[in-house]
Amino acid sequence: MASFNSSSSTITTFKFHFGAFLLLVGVASAQLASNFYGTSCPSVLSVIKSAVDSAVSNEARMGASLLRLHFHDCFVNGCDASVLLDGGEKTAPANTNSLRGFEVIDSIKTQLESSCPGVVSCADILSVAARDSVVALGGPSWQVQLGRRDSATAGSVSDVNNNVPSPALSVSGLISAFSNKGFTAKEMVALSGSHTIGQARCTTFLTRINNETNIDSSFKTSTQAQCQNTNNFVPLDVTSPTSFDSAYYRNLLNQKGLLHSDQQLFSGGSTDAQVRAYSSNQAAFRTDFANAMIKMGNLSPLTGTNGQIRTNCRKAN
Numbered sequence: 308m309a310s311f312n313s314s315s316s317t318i319t320t321f322k323f324h325f326g327a328f329l330l331l332v333g334v335a336s337a338q339l340a341s342n343f344y345g346t347s348c349p350s351v352l353s354v355i356k357s358a359v360d361s362a363v364s365n366e367a368r369m370g371a372s373l374l375r376l377h378f379h380d381c382f383v384n385g386c387d388a389s390v391l392l393d394g395g396e397k398t399a400p401a402n403t404n405s406l407r408g409f410e411v412i413d414s415i416k417t418q419l420e421s422s423c424p425g426v427v428s429c430a431d432i433l434s435v436a437a438r439d440s441v442v443a444l445g446g447p448s449w450q451v452q453l454g455r456r457d458s459a460t461a462g463s464v465s466d467v468n469n470n471v472p473s474p475a476l477s478v479s480g481l482i483s484a485f486s487n488k489g490f491t492a493k494e495m496v497a498l499s500g501s502h503t504i505g506q507a508r509c510t511t512f513l514t515r516i517n518n519e520t521n522i523d524s525s526f527k528t529s530t531q532a533q534c535q536n537t538n539n540f541v542p543l544d545v546t547s548p549t550s551f552d553s554a555y556y557r558n559l560l561n562q563k564g565l566l567h568s569d570q571q572l573f574s575g576g577s578t579d580a581q582v583r584a585y586s587s588n589q590a591a592f593r594t595d596f597a598n599a600m601i602k603m604g605n606l607s608p609l610t611g612t613n614g615q616i617r618t619n620c621r622k623a624n
């Protein structure tokens with residue numbers, strides 16, 4: 308009897324610990340879900356959307372800047388808002404004097420901290436703001452999965468150098484940079500279509516414009532004229548810089564890619580056919596872009612009990 312009691316209590320203890328263990332594992336590896344804030348912060352999507360809409364109507368380029376913030380966040384240690392922390396990633400050459408939109412994220416965060424304190428992560432704000440930016444500029448929509456948490460530490464400068472693709476890459480370098488994150492070459496071409504909006508500093512593309520031969524001559528002359536002052540900015544999509552469309556791919560067919568890496572996608576290599584396909588099929592581009600953005604937003608999120616919900620997106624709690 309004594310032995311029965313003892314084994315029964317062992318079993319009970321085991322069941323309790325095993326259950327608690329499963330709960331912990333379940334919470335720690337929780338999946339993202341589109342209704343994550345359904346009861347904890349029901350206004351989250353409308354707060355972000357109105358802030359993004361007003362920022363983009365104030366300055367169309369802000370939509371591009373917010374989209375790029377999410378990309379640079381997700382490619383360095385996953386979508387954990389590490390890019391927003393002062394110091395660290397922000398100071399890498401790819402980001403410094405280049406990333407923008409931090410104030411828009413701060414203002415959304417302030418509003419959400421007042422309506423739902425300590426609930427909505429900076430990483431989720433970035434992901435929704437990227438989607439709303441694309442929509443505000445006429446691009447496709449998609450359902451953003453939510454429940455990412457924020458990291459307490461930023462990545463390093465070398466994390467950025469090793470993970471954010473450089474505009475100097477060749478087509479095979481671009482394919483492998485995206486394949487390291489689990490993307491196919493086709494998805495890389497679709498995501499590069501982000502350069503249908505936004506601008507680049509002359510210093511990031513002047514070497515191509517001045518020296519490469521796969522470039523339209525009038526595009527070359529007009530771009531050089533806009534870069535008399537090398538601190539200037541030039542639209543990445545010369546045709547329709549504030550509209551999220553497939554003109555970017557038609558520009559590539561016409562040798563009007565601004566960055567070296569853009570024109571590499573149509574330069575006699577393995578991605579030429581996909582560029583041609585998107586150039587004449589905007590619907591396919593929209594669908595593939597939306598799906599690739601969902602996939603990008605799923606890169607190694609912190610979920611469950613990992614990470615934290617930062618009160619201030621620029622600082623760990």
Ligand code: HEM
Nearest residue numbers: 371372375378405472473474498501505506507508511568
């Ligand atoms: C394929 C590899 C990529 C390379 C080499 C690349 C490189 C660059 C460079 C050099 C700039 C200009 C930065 C500056 O001059 O300050 C830029 C701008 C931009 N990139 Fe990319 N990028 C790539 C992929 C992506 C992806 C995947 C996205 C989004 C999902 C993206 C979104 C943007 C946007 C929207 C801008 C304009 C930002 C603004 O106007 O503020 N890029 N990119």
